[in-house]
Amino acid sequence: MIGFIGLGRMGSGMAANLLRAGHDVVVFNRTAEKARVLVGQGAKGAESVGAACRGEVVVTMLADDRAVEQVAFGTDGILERLGKGAVHVSSSTISVALAERLAQAHAARGQRFVSAPVFGRPDAAAAGKLFIVAAGEDAALAAVSGLFEAMGQRTFVVSNRPAASNLVKLSGNFLIAAVVEGLGEAMALVEKGGIDRRQYLEILTSTLFGAPVYRTYGGLLAEAKFEPAGFAASLGHKDIRLALEAAEALRVPMPLASLVRDRFLALLAQGGERLDWSAIGMLATKDAGLG
Amino acid sequence: MIGFIGLGRMGSGMAANLLRAGHDVVVFNRTAEKARVLVGQGAKGAESVGAACRGEVVVTMLADDRAVEQVAFGTDGILERLGKGAVHVSSSTISVALAERLAQAHAARGQRFVSAPVFGRPDAAAAGKLFIVAAGEDAALAAVSGLFEAMGQRTFVVSNRPAASNLVKLSGNFLIAAVVEGLGEAMALVEKGGIDRRQYLEILTSTLFGAPVYRTYGGLLAEAKFEPAGFAASLGHKDIRLALEAAEALRVPMPLASLVRDRFLALLAQGGERLDWSAIGMLATKDAGLG
The missing domain is CATH 1.10.1040.10 (N-(1-d-carboxylethyl)-l-norvaline Dehydrogenase; domain 2)
Known part of the structure; x- marks a missing residue:
């Protein structure tokens, strides 16, 4: 089960490609309409951020630092709800400082964190043609490499420090x-x-x-x-x-x-x-x- | 007969390609050694700038405005020696202002002027793979198009005002x-x-x-x-x-x-x-x- 949070112009295409590759995907978006489109394509709808964090991986694709901070650090957020050993993949274009803060917070709770921002506009996201720049610990990267294959045309692993990819x-x-x-x-x-x-x-x-x-x-x-x-x-x-x-x-x-x-x-x-x-x-x- | 003035790292490759394409080429360089290499490849050596201006076309490939000004406006220079109707092709990277001055001076003497700077480093010049950006009157461009084919892989005609190419x-x-x-x-x-x-x-x-x-x-x-x-x-x-x-x-x-x-x-x-x-x-x- 893969959680996917953030179904904007980029995220909706990425989540659709995960579904197409055969993954079980549970989606959450602040405004529910966008989630309904994905549910029509076979996703499960989550009622809250926390409800999208029950699986082994949750992907976030949000507009900015503030949005990521809210879903990660807020009440019923990712930090609070994600299981031990599960992976948070952050594909949003966020600050290096926030990526470092997320890496530390996840580690402190026994969760894993991969930072994987993407190059490509919405058409590339829809076509599964994104370029993914990923960083994190080897085992965490290995655990999500199949997801990257479904969403992108090529993945570049740049470091074991997540913030390097940002x-x-x-x-x-x-x-x-x-x-x-x-x-x-x-x-x-x-x-x-x-x-x-x-x-x-x-x-x-x-x-x-x-x-x-x-x-x-x-x-x-x-x-x-x-x-x-x-x-x-x-x-x-x-x-x-x-x-x-x-x-x-x-x-x-x-x-x-x-x-x-x-x-x-x-x-x-x-x-x-x-x-x-x-x-x-x-x-x-x-x-x-x-x- | 094509005159070629300026046999530096770019010009020597360009002149050699004119020879290879079967043109009669008469070469001049301020330091005579470089001319000898081309003479060994079949060019005629000119003793002076003026002596390289006896044909229907003279090409200049020099380092800067000052060098072009000397060979064009100096005593026994191109303006003085080139025949009526003959074409001066300037491939040097010179100022827009000098290109405009050359266009006017040649027109005043009934000579024609084509400005044709190139993109490409010395290896491209030697291989005949330059990109040539040419501007001038249609008839003058037509008269030298065969030379461009010998020196470059593609010619872009941008204007009938020579300085536009600069x-x-x-x-x-x-x-x-x-x-x-x-x-x-x-x-x-x-x-x-x-x-x-x-x-x-x-x-x-x-x-x-x-x-x-x-x-x-x-x-x-x-x-x-x-x-x-x-x-x-x-x-x-x-x-x-x-x-x-x-x-x-x-x-x-x-x-x-x-x-x-x-x-x-x-x-x-x-x-x-x-x-x-x-x-x-x-x-x-x-x-x-x-x-």
Whole structure:
């Protein structure tokens, strides 16, 4: 029996893939409607967080630190209800500090903790094509490797310290935002020089920059298409803030990350909360007096 | 008869590919030794810049604005010696302003001008695998398209204004430097968090960042291997300066380009002139008190 807590755009696809792989899954979501969809696909519905913690594994896929803290440390929460030796798999993009706190709290209760954030947007979650970055003790990782196979196309084990995978995830989101900022500045420059953005992007992706990150985010910037948000600017801002918090704790100055953080603040200040996070890449265009 | 001026690490490979494709090539280089190698491969040697300008096309592949200005505007230079209707193909990475000046000066003398900077390091030049970004009038481009086929794997025509291709090239080099800065900061962060740089790079290039720019420069940063320089830091600095000059002329604020410029200044201040330009990516590591 696998518990699954958090059935948003990412979690619902991940839980559905666990069902499809033949696992018994019991789901919980704060708003019950989303759970009903999964129950229609064969999941059991749990009435509470605690009721989703009766099996050998519980997976959490929630929006932010606060949501994870509530379900983990709250009354009738995961810490209180999960059995000894059972594994909590946290796939949310949370802070390094919270991952460390969870690792300690679970260990103190004889529970096991695997931190396994993912790369991929909701379509990849639905298709079972996520990339999973996992960290934890070997035996705990071995116990959940079958779940990773059902939810992702590849799993990277980076450390036996769970929080290391959160550092990889946060730094990866920083690198995506850095690509968006670079592309945004370059596109503003060439556009003002009379060159078509789409042709420019084709040159980039046909030569040195032929990677999904350039195709995906370059396409959004070339079309200036930021709604509906695949990943909201407010969440992008949160991740850059968490990367900078980790950098501060580790004493790593990151001037480009600081610049990107300020771009997010400008975007949010100008009403961009619900736009896709790649909309930070249009600020250079605006600064240049275009569009 | 094709003239070829500038037989450095890039130009010697390009000229050799013109010979291999069956063209008559007359070569000139400021230091004569390098010309002798090409003469051994079947080229004619010219005694002067002017003597390399007797055919229907002359190609220049030189290090910077100053070198191009000398061979173009100097006594016995290209402007003075090239015939009416003949084409000057400039493949050097020069400023937008100089490309505009060359276009005007050639037009005033009834000569034609194509600006065709390239993407690719010396090994790509030798293998005929360059990417060529070309701009100029249609008839002039048509007259030299066979030469591009001999030197490159693909040609992108971006505009009939020659300087547009220089803007694409300079912005592309800015994007490479931006990737290096982002990777440098991210690698410093994860390394200080106990994660191996090589494994981190493998995660990146196996997922969203699977492009030559990440493999090439990420590899250099993971190994901290900056000698011998494939492209020297002093030249990288020059290109970022030229991108910022173009941005200033066009009124395009580029905060990330400004940050990268300062990284180059720091690297040069610390004695990095002869290192590969990707060594700017180690400054974050140094700032973090590592290595």
